[in-house]
Amino acid sequence: MAQSEQVSRSNPYFDQDHEIFRSSVRTFVQKEMTPHADEWERQGIFPRELFTRVGELGYLGVRHPVEYGGTGLDYMYTTILCEELVRCRSVGVAVNLMVQSELASSIISALGSEEQKRRFLPDVIAGKKILALGITEPSAGSNVAAIKTTARLDGDDYVIDGSKTFITNGTRADYITLAVRTGGKGSDGVSTILFPTDTPGFSVGRKLEKMGNHAGDTAELFFDGCRVPRANLLGPEGAGFKAIMTLFEGERLVLAAFACGIMAELYDIAYQYALERQVFGQRIADIQLWRHRLADMETLLEASRQLTYSAAYMLSTGARADRETAMAKLFSSQAVKKIADEALQIHGGYGYMEDYLVCRLYLDVDAFTIGAGTSEVMREIIAGHAARRHG
Numbered sequence: 199m200a201q202s203e204q205v206s207r208s209n210p211y212f213d214q215d216h217e218i219f220r221s222s223v224r225t226f227v228q229k230e231m232t233p234h235a236d237e238w239e240r241q242g243i244f245p246r247e248l249f250t251r252v253g254e255l256g257y258l259g260v261r262h263p264v265e266y267g268g269t270g271l272d273y274m275y276t277t278i279l280c281e282e283l284v285r286c287r288s289v290g291v292a293v294n295l296m297v298q299s300e301l302a303s304s305i306i307s308a309l310g311s312e313e314q315k316r317r318f319l320p321d322v323i324a325g326k327k328i329l330a331l332g333i334t335e336p337s338a339g340s341n342v343a344a345i346k347t348t349a350r351l352d353g354d355d356y357v358i359d360g361s362k363t364f365i366t367n368g369t370r371a372d373y374i375t376l377a378v379r380t381g382g383k384g385s386d387g388v389s390t391i392l393f394p395t396d397t398p399g400f401s402v403g404r405k406l407e408k409m410g411n412h413a414g415d416t417a418e419l420f421f422d423g424c425r426v427p428r429a430n431l432l433g434p435e436g437a438g439f440k441a442i443m444t445l446f447e448g449e450r451l452v453l454a455a456f457a458c459g460i461m462a463e464l465y466d467i468a469y470q471y472a473l474e475r476q477v478f479g480q481r482i483a484d485i486q487l488w489r490h491r492l493a494d495m496e497t498l499l500e501a502s503r504q505l506t507y508s509a510a511y512m513l514s515t516g517a518r519a520d521r522e523t524a525m526a527k528l529f530s531s532q533a534v535k536k537i538a539d540e541a542l543q544i545h546g547g548y549g550y551m552e553d554y555l556v557c558r559l560y561l562d563v564d565a566f567t568i569g570a571g572t573s574e575v576m577r578e579i580i581a582g583h584a585a586r587r588h589g
C-alpha cells in the first residue's frame with residue numbers, strides 16, 4: 199500500500215463498492231495508461247482510441263443515466279475516478295477525458311430534451327464522439343456573463359459568430375457544448391447550444407502551447423456565420439448562465455479531486471525518495487526537518503481530501519454546494535502547488551530534471567488555480583456566502 203493510502207482507507211465517505219471501483223480504475227490506469235503516458239506527453243496528444251476504451255469501461259458515463267449508456271452513479275465515484283486517472287503520469291490526458299465525461303456532457307444531461315439526450319449522449323458516453331466545453335473567450339474568462347459570441351435566430355437555424363479560447367479537446371472535438379449570446383447584455387442573454395464541428399464556417403485556430411499538461415490539447419476556435427439547427431439549443435433561451443454556474447460546482451469538484459490525486463502521487467514520490475537518498479551519511483527520511491515537512495505535506499493532502507470528499511458527498515445527495523466546492527477547489531489547488539514545490543525540493547537537482555516525474559507535475563499543477571474558476575473567483579463565492587450570512 200502506498201504511503202498516501204493509509205489515511206484514505208479509513209475514510210468514512212467510502213464503502214466497499216467504492217473501494218472495488220477504485221481498485222478497478224487503478225488497475226486500468228496502471229496497465230493501459232501509465233506505460234504510454236511519457237510517449238503521449240512527448241507527442242503532445244493521446245490516441246483518440248483512448249476515448250473509446252475508457253468509454254467501453256464505463257468511465258465516461260459514471261454519473262449519466264443508464265438509459266443513455268451511463269452508469270448512474272454519483273459524485274463520490276466521479277471523485278474516485280479523478281483521483282485515480284490523474285495518477286497515470288499525464289495530467290493532461292486525465293483532464294481531457296473528464297472534460298468529456300463530466301464538464302461538457304453534464305450540460306446535455308441537465309438541459310437537454312429527451313430527444314437531444316438520446317441523439318448525443320450515447321456516442322459521447324461510449325467515447326465514439328469527442329466533446330468540448332466552449333465558454334471562455336479572449337475577452338471573457340472569469341466573467342462568463344460578458345461572452346460575445348452571438349447566436350442569432352434565422353428561420354430554423356441559429357447563425358453563430360465569434361470565437362473561443364483555451365478550449366480543452368478543442369483540436370479534435372466532434373461537438374462543443376457552446377455558450378452563446380442569444381439575448382441582450384448580461385447573464386440573462388446567455389444560452390447553450392450543441393455545436394457540431396463539421397458545420398461550415400467553423401475553424402480551429404492555433405493548438406495552444408502550454409506550460410504543462412502537454413498530452414491534452416487546448417485550442418482557439420472560430421465561428422464565422424455557422425448555421426446550427428434551432429433544435430440543438432439546450433434548454434430555453436437565456437437558461438445557459440444559470441446552468442453553467444450550477445454545473446461549475448461539479449467542475450470544481452473534479453479539479454479538487456485531481457489535485458488530491460496528484461498530491462497523493464507527489465507525496466509518495468517524495469517519501470520514496472527520502473527513503474532512498476543518502477545525504478551526509480543518513481537517509482533524508484531520517485532527518486527531522488524533512489520528516490516534519492513530509493508531515494506537513496500529508497496534512498495538506500488529508501485536509502484537501504476531507505474538503506473534497508465532503509463537497510462530493512453534498513453533491514451526491516443532490517444539495518447545492520457552491521460554497522463547499524469553491525472551498526475544496528481553492529484549498530486543494532493551492533495545496534497541490536505547495537506539495538509540488540516541496541516534492542521538487544526534496545529531490546535537489548534531480549527534481550529540476552525533465553527525466554523526473556516530479557518536474558513535469560510541478561509544471562502541470564500550475565493551471566489548477568486558474569482552470570474551472572480562478573482562486574480569486576473561488577474566494578468571491580465564499581465571501582459572497584459570508585456577506586449574505588452576516589447581512
Ligand SMILES: Cc1cc2nc3c(=O)[nH]c(=O)nc-3n(C[C@H](O)[C@H](O)[C@H](O)COP(=O)(O)OP(=O)(O)OC[C@H]3O[C@@H](n4cnc5c(N)ncnc54)[C@H](O)[C@@H]3O)c2cc1C
Binds near residue numbers: 332
Ligand atoms: C489549461 C486550461 C484549460 C482550459 N480549458 C477550458 C475549456 O475547456 N473550456 C473553457 O471554456 N475554458 C477553459 N479554460 C479557461 C479558464 O476557465 C479561464 O482561463 C479562467 O476562467 C480564467 O479566465 P481568464 O483566463 O480570462 O482570466 P481573467 O478572467 O481575465 O482573470 C485574470 C485575473 O484576474 C482575476 N480576477 C478576475 N475577476 C476577478 C474579481 N472579480 N476579483 C478579483 N480578481 C479577479 C483572476 O482571478 C485572474 O487572476 C482553460 C484554461 C486553462 C489554463
